[in-house]
Amino acid sequence: METFVTAFSEAGALLVSFDADFLSIVGLSLRVSLTAVAIACLIGFPLGTLISLARFPGRGGAVLLLNTFMGMPPVVVGLIVFLLLSRAGPFGVLGLLFTPTAMIIAQTILVTPIVAALTRQTVEDLWAEYGEHLRSLDAGPLTTLSTLIVDARFSLTTAVLAGFGRAIAEVGAVMIIGGNIEHVTRVMTTAIALETSKGNLSTALGLGIVLLALALAVNAAVQLINGSAARRAALA
Amino acid sequence: MVIRAALAALMLLTTGPAIANDDRPLLLGTTTSVDNSGILKFLMRGFHGDTGIEVRTIVRGTGAILQLGRSGDFDIILVHDEAAERAFVGEGAGATRNLVMTSRFLIVGPAEDPANVRSATDAPTALVRIAAGKHRFISRGDDSGTNTAELRLWSQANIDPRAASGLWYRETGSGMGATLNVASAMTAYVFTESGSWANFSNRGDLEILSIDGPGLRNPYGIIPVNPTRHPHVAADAARRLVDWLTGPAGQTAIAGFRVNGEQPFQPASALPATPANR
Numbered sequence: 001m002e003t004f005v006t007a008f009s010e011a012g013a014l015l016v017s018f019d020a021d022f023l024s025i026v027g028l029s030l031r032v033s034l035t036a037v038a039i040a041c042l043i044g045f046p047l048g049t050l051i052s053l054a055r056f057p058g059r060g061g062a063v064l065l066l067n068t069f070m071g072m073p074p075v076v077v078g079l080i081v082f083l084l085l086s087r088a089g090p091f092g093v094l095g096l097l098f099t100p101t102a103m104i105i106a107q108t109i110l111v112t113p114i115v116a117a118l119t120r121q122t123v124e125d126l127w128a129e130y131g132e133h134l135r136s137l138d139a140g141p142l143t144t145l146s147t148l149i150v151d152a153r154f155s156l157t158t159a160v161l162a163g164f165g166r167a168i169a170e171v172g173a174v175m176i177i178g179g180n181i182e183h184v185t186r187v188m189t190t191a192i193a194l195e196t197s198k199g200n201l202s203t204a205l206g207l208g209i210v211l212l213a214l215a216l217a218v219n220a221a222v223q224l225i226n227g228s229a230a231r232r233a234a235l236a
Numbered sequence: 237m238v239i240r241a242a243l244a245a246l247m248l249l250t251t252g253p254a255i256a257n258d259d260r261p262l263l264l265g266t267t268t269s270v271d272n273s274g275i276l277k278f279l280m281r282g283f284h285g286d287t288g289i290e291v292r293t294i295v296r297g298t299g300a301i302l303q304l305g306r307s308g309d310f311d312i313i314l315v316h317d318e319a320a321e322r323a324f325v326g327e328g329a330g331a332t333r334n335l336v337m338t339s340r341f342l343i344v345g346p347a348e349d350p351a352n353v354r355s356a357t358d359a360p361t362a363l364v365r366i367a368a369g370k371h372r373f374i375s376r377g378d379d380s381g382t383n384t385a386e387l388r389l390w391s392q393a394n395i396d397p398r399a400a401s402g403l404w405y406r407e408t409g410s411g412m413g414a415t416l417n418v419a420s421a422m423t424a425y426v427f428t429e430s431g432s433w434a435n436f437s438n439r440g441d442l443e444i445l446s447i448d449g450p451g452l453r454n455p456y457g458i459i460p461v462n463p464t465r466h467p468h469v470a471a472d473a474a475r476r477l478v479d480w481l482t483g484p485a486g487q488t489a490i491a492g493f494r495v496n497g498e499q500p501f502q503p504a505s506a507l508p509a510t511p512a513n514r
Contacts, residue, residue: 087466088307095468097309098263098294179294182277197413198272199420199438 003202010206015213021183026214029187032100032174033167036107040115040163045156047112048119049145052127066120069113074106075172081106082176098179103187106173111163118159122152157226161219168215188214261290262473265301265310267381268411269339270456273431273500275493282489283480289473297380297411305329305459308466312474314458316381321457330459331471335504336481337490339454341385342433343446344416345371345425353425353445359452360393362445367395370404372424376415377407381454386427389451416442429454434495456501458482 014022051062083089085097085105096102126148134144149156171189178185180194188211195204270276271293280291296304298315305313306329314336315321324330343353343362351371356362366373375397376383390397397405406424408415412432419426420440433444446452458478463471480486487503 086304086307087309087468092308093468095260098292181292181294184292196417197268197411199413199417199436201438 006202007205011209040111044115048116052120052124066117074170078173078176103178107167114163122155266314269431271295299379311469312460333457337501340430341452346423358449363393374419374426430500434498434500
């Protein structure tokens with residue numbers, strides 16, 4: 001119980017200290033995860049929409065695969081990316097192992113299926129609702145696509161947030177790929193693992209509380225933006 | 237045209253890292269025990285101050301570090317499994333092995349010591365007592381240097397603890413810190429090392445029970461990854477780190493390092509100059 005009490009005071013102390021080391025860890029966590037989510041959206045939105053609207057042989061299999069990849073264990077993704085980027089691997093010459101870039105690559109692979117799969121479901125539901133209407137208007141594929149995506153934008157933020165939640169919370173991939181190097185690849189989750197391994201349980205929990213607060217802030221910001229945008233859309 | 241451009245890009249990629257060898261930070265692969273104790277940060281700060289070379293460290297068990305060293309993912313490694321280190325150099329993966337420092341292996345356990353490890357004259361005797369009473373013992377089980385040393389002592393005691401795996405013998409498959417956390421939570425016996433123990437805060441009811449003895453010395457060797465096999469390694473900077481750590485500056489720093497008043501590491505220069513220490 002004492003650990004919990006100490007943890008809250010440590011979290012508070014960390015937040016108000018503006019300690020340079022601590023801020024660089026928080027900054028890197030956000031930079032890696034937000035970049036990965038952005039790239040995942042660039043791939044996942046079109047991919048999900050495409051799979052929801054296109055009719056091709058093996059589509060059922062593609063949907064199944066996409067849904068399965070949502071549950072891909074971070075440690076497995078970490079291992080695969082590690083083997084690819086290791087000096088002994090095919091992309092070893094790039095020297096990317098143990099860099100933030102490598103961590104972004106791994107998290108992008110983790111997040112893309114989540115964004116794509118949730119996009120597919122959202123767009124498919126919308127299509128069931130408006131498909132008839134769009135067809136009667138003789139809308140071309142491009143108009144159909146853009147209409148659906150614009151209409152789905154509020155539901156799609158859930159896909160983005162789910163992806164962000166996955167990225168910011170995972171430790172398995174970034175630990176293997178980044179190596180938890182101080183000032184270079186140490187993020188919130190790997191710092192928590194490190195403090196736990198030193199037996200500094202209250203510091204570790206304090207970092208965990210800060211991480212939760214960070215996720216809360218990002219979600220609140222998105223909800224705020226979404227809310228005001230929805231109000232504007234309703235007025236228009 | 238396209239092929240030529242692709243080739244040019246490929247050449248740029250392959251030659252790029254080789255050119256940048258001296259500009260980029262040195263990548264050091266090392267073990268949890270050195271890192272958790274805080275000595276690594278302390279020594280690398282001193283090295284950086286003297287040479288201006290930045291060192292980035294990746295921390296895993298010795299087995300994993302050797303494997304990564306083999307594939308050329310590090311410039312240099314600092315580990316503690318003498319037999320494996322000699323094999324590493326012997327097969328051409330490493331350039332030379334240099335003894336840097338030693339720490340002590342420890343048997344840590346419940347303060348009331350039901351197996352009576354405290355009165356054992358050496359480590360194998362202590363292990364025999366733990367096994368005889370089927371007292372819970374937590375092992376790393378991860379191929380690390382500490383794990384290898386522990387298994388060597390079990391075999392000296394003529395006991396195969398893995399036969400009791402999952403019963404009184406528990407293998408965490410994790411780093412030293414995680415394993416100590418498990419031992420602390422279960423108030424069990426555990427095989428650890430002075431560097432990690434000195435800096436471990438979640439001790440609970442555990443305390444040091446073993447005395448210093450044969451087989452409990454823990455030597456750390458530093459090995460530059462062989463530049464003939466992996467031309468991309470920063471060989472010059474790696475050599476300078478070896479010279480610094482084994483030279484007067486590094487050895488004095490190791491001798492002066494304290495955690496909570498304890499000195500977990502002995503510099504190699506403080507050891508008697510026997511062939512085994514080379």
